[in-house]
Amino acid sequence: MVAKQIRDEITAEVLKMKEAIGVVPGLAVILVGDRKDSVTYVRNKKKACESVGINSFEVRLPEDSTEQEVIKFISKFNNDPSVHGILVQLPLPSHMDEQNVLNAVDIEKDVDGFHPLNIGRLAMRGRDPLFVPxxxxxxxxxxxxxxxxxxxxxxxxxxxxxxxxxxxxxxxxxxxxxxxxxxxxxxxxxxxxxxxxxxxxxxxxxxxxxxxxxxxxxxxxxxxxxxxxxxxxxxxxxxxxxxxxxxxxxxxxxxxxxxxxxxPMTIAMLLSNTLSSAKRTHNFQ
Amino acid sequence: MVAKQIRDEITAEVLKMKEAIGVVPGLAVILVGDRKDSVTYVRNKKKACESVGINSFEVRLPEDSTEQEVIKFISKFNNDPSVHGILVQLPLPSHMDEQNVLNAVDIEKDVDGFHPLNIGRLAMRGRDPLFVPxxxxxxxxxxxxxxxxxxxxxxxxxxxxxxxxxxxxxxxxxxxxxxxxxxxxxxxxxxxxxxxxxxxxxxxxxxxxxxxxxxxxxxxxxxxxxxxxxxxxxxxxxxxxxxxxxxxxxxxxxxxxxxxxxxPMTIAMLLSNTLSSAKRTHNFQ
Missing domain, CATH: 3.40.50.720 (NAD(P)-binding Rossmann-like Domain)
Known part of the structure; x- marks a missing residue:
């Protein structure tokens, strides 16, 4: 199975980076509310991180949190050097402006690739996005x-x-x-x-x-x-x-x-984007 | 002719804004080198501005200018409140990085609509670009x-x-x-x-x-x-x-x-984008 093969490749690369420069890639996931499907997705992502040796950080906020509370955690992860990717699980509760929340994610940690700057670069010839969805x-x-x-x-x-x-x-x-x-x-x-x-x-x-x-x-x-x-x-x-x-x-x-x-490919690509982000941050080939 | 009709509409709106709040939209054009076609395009854009009552500012730099010199003028126009749109005539001389130069244009004055953030918003449902090319x-x-x-x-x-x-x-x-x-x-x-x-x-x-x-x-x-x-x-x-x-x-x-x-439609839309930019800056409907 291809997704398994990719995860094995990522496992090897994560280990190689850890041994070479002592850095472990980290993915932060923010979940607001307790939608059953979202809870399952987040759990699967967390398990996938563990299986390849990527650190995972999880924040669960209640359904009635404010936009500001979510953005506060995003800022915290933006400034945390052990976090190389930030993922806000969608959909957000309807009282939040998805655009405001997603725009708060540092483009260097936008492992979902949903930032309009990444999409713009994806659309343009001669440009390259930092991350692809x-x-x-x-x-x-x-x-x-x-x-x-x-x-x-x-x-x-x-x-x-x-x-x-x-x-x-x-x-x-x-x-x-x-x-x-x-x-x-x-x-x-x-x-x-x-x-x-x-x-x-x-x-x-x-x-x-x-x-x-x-x-x-x-x-x-x-x-x-x-x-x-x-x-x-x-x-x-x-x-x-x-x-x-x-x-x-x-x-x-x-x-x-x-x-x-x-x-399974979606999750493998999330791990791949997180690894790429850590490599880019630490200039590790 | 449709382009003429649009220019007449813009002329009327420019006049209306001037009378209501005393603001005249301004377009700055930067031309590097003396490619014949570029010189013609820039002249036509300038004439078009004049014909509808938009102020135009022109900078002509020699072919062997540096990227830094071009960006210096872009910064000047970025900070000039009488300029609502900045256009760098393409193509630039081959020794310049087009991406670096265009990225220097304030997205609020990107009347060409080429900034990747504008293109990203154009591609995304539920988002709106500030300017469309x-x-x-x-x-x-x-x-x-x-x-x-x-x-x-x-x-x-x-x-x-x-x-x-x-x-x-x-x-x-x-x-x-x-x-x-x-x-x-x-x-x-x-x-x-x-x-x-x-x-x-x-x-x-x-x-x-x-x-x-x-x-x-x-x-x-x-x-x-x-x-x-x-x-x-x-x-x-x-x-x-x-x-x-x-x-x-x-x-x-x-x-x-x-x-x-x-x-002629391209030029009419450039005037329209410049007018929109001035309206947005001054919150004028």
Missing amino acids: CTPKGCIELLHRYAVEIKGKRAVVIGRSNIVGMPAALLLQREDATVSIVHSRTKNPEEIIKHADIIISAVGQPNMVRGSWLKPGAVVIDVGINPVEDANSPRGYKLVGDVCYEEACKVASAVTPVPGGVG | CTPKGCIELLHRYAVEIKGKRAVVIGRSNIVGMPAALLLQREDATVSIVHSRTKNPEEIIKHADIIISAVGQPNMVRGSWLKPGAVVIDVGINPVEDANSPRGYKLVGDVCYEEACKVASAVTPVPGGVG
Whole structure:
């Protein structure tokens, strides 16, 4: 499994840096409220840090905290030299301005890559962002590790979110794909998707993309994680992607499964961004 | 003509602001070296300012100036309250780092909209740039003024430059078009262009886009300005667009001419950005 392989590489590099210069990369995670999914994500991130030898710091604040309280902790981590990455778990409670909070994160520690300065550099030729958002970075890394050629290929990104779709489109374009972005206002999305050699779907619609929409041999990266009712499951639901997996498998040359495909890559990229940040800070190659 | 109409609107607004609060918008232009085309552009911008009542300030520096000298003038204009917009005419001499120079412009005076923070905000849903780059903004304004519907339409941008193609694609997407970006690595660009309701071409290849590449009824915005030999012209050359105009006219529902189509819109948008900046600074609606 690719994500495992990347984590092994990170483990080795973390150890190498510790032995060479005595620095251990550190990731701080701030969680506001107790949304069940967010609690799970944060726990998984913490465990992942431990598994590769990255220090993790966690702050949990009550749902009714103020923006100022969250920003106070961000400032503390901005000034803490043992912290190389700061992650504010989204979504924040609705009474907070997400933009204000995220803008407080030092761009040198923006391991999520969501700062508009990072996104601007990602969009511009000849510029390089300090960090690339983890999920789209994980998608591209998957393509690289499986030796899928991107240059000159037709790519379609389904969904245009700030977190996945938009940066995924920018990344594919940086790799010289010819990119189209399909979204909720697109008429007949299947007409565009049908021409794609590479598809990244991040739209949040269970099984929206049917096998008949795909070009034979296409490579499909399914970022969607959608709960659907399932009487056979003890939880009463199961997770499916945006792409109808069974149908897609018969047409595409490769399809990432949900769960288990992109998810572990996202966490691996978060660890990778944290390691890069520590390396950059300490000028360690 | 739309550009003329916009300039008349700006003239009226500049006058209104002057009478209400005694403030006149000011644009500073910095030109390094004496490239003939740059000198012409700067002169045209200056004349345009005068024609609408915007103050213009010009600095001309010799070709062999240092980056520090250019940045010194940028800092001066950053701190000058009578200057609301600063424009560094590109390209700069090759011994200068364009990124360093442009980053010195105060983002509140970045009327060219090229600062990565502005581009990042342009790319992100729910964020708004302080300024939008003039040429792509002019393209979209043309579509608006001619009541061309953008939402839900297929749009193709040809070229992915930081100055035109990339921001044009982001703007079209903000208006809910389904956007594809075609560039030098795209195989069979005509296959994609053939599906487009709206085409913005900014690639710098004379007459590259043929009539047969277009969907009947498409709207074509031609940003290219390419000199080609012309024995009949006293100058020995003439200017043509990226799109074969004569052929395109027979298929498209509208095609902007070169010269005269987008060019005047770019200057109108520069004036508009300078006016907006002065309004924002003085909190004048």
